[in-house]
Amino acid sequence: MIGRDELLAALPGLTGPALDALTAAGIVRPVQSPDGPRFRPIDEARLTLALELEDAYALDAEALALVLSLIDQVHGLRGEMRAMLSAVAAEPPETRARLREIITTTRVTLRR
Amino acid sequence: MADDPYAALGVAKTASEAEIKKAYRRIAKTDHPDLNDDPAAHDRFKAASAAYDLLKDADQRARFDRGEIDAQGQERPQRRYYRDFSEGAGNPYRTEANYGDFSDVFADLFGDGQGGGQGGPRRGRAGGFGGGGFGGAQGARSFDMRGQDHRYTLEVDFLTAARGGTTRITLPDGHSLDVQIPAGTRDGQTIRLRGKGGPGMGGGGPGDALLAVTVADDPDWRREGDDILTTLPITIDEAVLGAKVEAQTLDGPVKLTVPRGASSGQKLRLRGRGLAGSGGTRGDQHVELRIVMPARVDDELASFMERWREGHAYDPRATPRGGRP
Numbered sequence: 001m002i003g004r005d006e007l008l009a010a011l012p013g014l015t016g017p018a019l020d021a022l023t024a025a026g027i028v029r030p031v032q033s034p035d036g037p038r039f040r041p042i043d044e045a046r047l048t049l050a051l052e053l054e055d056a057y058a059l060d061a062e063a064l065a066l067v068l069s070l071i072d073q074v075h076g077l078r079g080e081m082r083a084m085l086s087a088v089a090a091e092p093p094e095t096r097a098r099l100r101e102i103i104t105t106t107r108v109t110l111r112r
Numbered sequence: 113m114a115d116d117p118y119a120a121l122g123v124a125k126t127a128s129e130a131e132i133k134k135a136y137r138r139i140a141k142t143d144h145p146d147l148n149d150d151p152a153a154h155d156r157f158k159a160a161s162a163a164y165d166l167l168k169d170a171d172q173r174a175r176f177d178r179g180e181i182d183a184q185g186q187e188r189p190q191r192r193y194y195r196d197f198s199e200g201a202g203n204p205y206r207t208e209a210n211y212g213d214f215s216d217v218f219a220d221l222f223g224d225g226q227g228g229g230q231g232g233p234r235r236g237r238a239g240g241f242g243g244g245g246f247g248g249a250q251g252a253r254s255f256d257m258r259g260q261d262h263r264y265t266l267e268v269d270f271l272t273a274a275r276g277g278t279t280r281i282t283l284p285d286g287h288s289l290d291v292q293i294p295a296g297t298r299d300g301q302t303i304r305l306r307g308k309g310g311p312g313m314g315g316g317g318p319g320d321a322l323l324a325v326t327v328a329d330d331p332d333w334r335r336e337g338d339d340i341l342t343t344l345p346i347t348i349d350e351a352v353l354g355a356k357v358e359a360q361t362l363d364g365p366v367k368l369t370v371p372r373g374a375s376s377g378q379k380l381r382l383r384g385r386g387l388a389g390s391g392g393t394r395g396d397q398h399v400e401l402r403i404v405m406p407a408r409v410d411d412e413l414a415s416f417m418e419r420w421r422e423g424h425a426y427d428p429r430a431t432p433r434g435g436r437p
Contacts, residue, residue, distance in 0.1 A: 012179065029204070031257065031313065040260065042197035046205065049194040072198055072206040079199035080209075080222060087221075092392040 001031060001038040010044060013051050022050060025061035027068060115183050117163030117176070120156075125177070129170070136164040202258035202319065223306075259310035259319035266291065266303070266323040270330035273297040274340070274362050274387055281323075291323065296338075296388035299327040332360075338395025339386045345404045346370055359399055361385045368399065376403045 008014060022028050023037070028047055030037035039047075046068070053059055053067055088096060118125050121135040139160040143153035166185055167173045175181045197203065201222070211218045268279055276295030280288055289308060297303075302324050309319025334341040344359050354372030358365045361382060368380060378401045386395025406413070 041192065042194075042203065042205075045192055045194040045197050068205070069207065071194070072203060073209065075195050075198035076203055076206045077209060079201065082199075083222070089390045090392075096391070 001040050002044075003039070004037055007039045007044060007047075011047060011051070013055075014047060018051075019047075021061065022047065025065060027061065027065055117166050117183050120159040120163035121167070129168070132164065132167050136160055136168075200261060200320075202261075204257055257313040258316040259312040261319040261322055262309040263322045263324065265326060267326045267328055268293055268297070269328050270333045270335075271362070273299075273325070273327040274333070274335075289321075293325070297325055297327065299325065301325050335387065338389035338393075340395065340397040342397065342399050343402050344368070344370075344380075344399045345402050346374065348403055348405065351375070351401070351403045361397055362387075370401065374401050374403075376401060 002010070004016075004019070008016060008019065019028075023030065027050055028039075028043050030039050030043055049071075050064060050068065054064060057063075057067075059067065088099065118127070121127075121132060121139065123131055123135045127135070139156060142148065143150075143157040143160070145154045145157060148154075148157075163183070166176060166183065172181070172185065176183070198206065209218070264281070266279065266281060268277075272279060272293055274296065276297070277293050279291050279293055281291055289305070291303065291305065293303070302322055305321040305323065307318045308321035311318050332342060340362065342360065344357065346355070346357060349355075350357060350370055351374045352372070354374070355370045356367050357370050359368040359382075362385060366382070366385075368382075370380075371378075380399045380401070382397040382399060384394045385397035388394050
């Protein structure tokens with residue numbers, strides 16, 4: 001984890017006031033420590049993405065928070081989906097066949 | 113040299129190519145070491161020419177502006193994208209997914225917080241769409257946080273990766289850990305050790321250790337997908353007369369029948385002796401025969417061959433594939 005000054009040095013596109021604004025809006029939530037806020041690698045990557053989105057789509061803080069929340073959900077679901085698929089891949093073919101049947105049956109029911 | 117080539121030339125980041133050139137020419141005229149004795153001018157000139165070298169090339173300049181290379185033209189460490197962090201379990205920014213009736217199934221498989229895959233802080237405050245960091249001015253605050261995932265690279269030898277086994281690793285904090293390598297592990301595969309990463313904060317569970325596995329090359333074993341290729345050296349008499357020869361497989365030695373009249377390069381297939389593939393079936397092992405001469409060709413062998421050649425000469429080069437099957 002790095003401190004505020006190191007973070008600002010690592011992200012040339014980020015100014016102190018901009019960081020304060022993003023923190024106040026809850027877009028980045030640094031870890032609190034006795035020496036002030038500490039930033040994890042995920043915070044740094046999130047800020048980089050936030051700056052790029054702000055820049056490319058001229059988003060205000062609220063819209064940015066919405067977009068990032070959706071991205072978090074998609075990324076998380078993708079990670080879980082991959083974990084599920086790798087678990088299914090380790091199962092014998094019969095299990096997969098059974099799962100396929102359930103999945104396709106459910107779909108048909110939903111379409112009706 | 114200065115870290116900012118634009119500053120070294122005294123131009124704005126938005127300066128046009130012509131402006132950059134002009135700025136460099138101006139410094140070159142006044143500060144050139146051959147024209148100006150002042151050491152400070154020498155430094156200015158050095159910085160300006162290095163900066164100009166970088167910025168005069170539009171591609172290089174664009175790469176610098178994107179942060180891909182530094183002012184010295186060196187590659188910056190590869191950027192880690194947000195997804196590298198946010199796809200993993202325990203992204204502190206993600207609100208909990210709600211699977212309705214299947215929530216218990218999800219929790220059963222993925223864990224529901226403490227020490228498991230899901231981040232502790234999300235539990236209990238995932239209300240509808242908003243959840244955690246979405247309601248506005250929450251700002252920086254103390255909260256329960258799952259520990260960081262620690263990444264390591266682990267090299268295992270070919271046979272351990274293929275057969276599965278245990279390897280002991282020593283973590284940076286001095287603790288050692290027995291790691292189960294699953295059979296059929298591929299190069300580049302990642303093994304996740306739940307709860308072996310950094311300690312969590314507050315009520316958060318520890319992070320995971322992620323081991324990126326590299327499989328070392330082995331001179332005797334090669335892999336192709338789920339199949340394994342090995343080479344089996346045989347003697348000339350075994351090649352001529354055929355023989356039962358012991359060959360190594362992942363499951364231990366087996367007796368292999370070398371057919372009468374075998375050639376170098378001929379492959380024998382051992383079904384199901386390859387690596388455990390996806391879907392639970394195993395690949396095959398292909399054993400390539402290689403005829404090896406005796407250490408010394410003695411007179412008896414030589415004279416026999418001479419006699420044999422007189423009546424049975426043949427030309428393997430006469431067929432397009434070199435006489436191989």
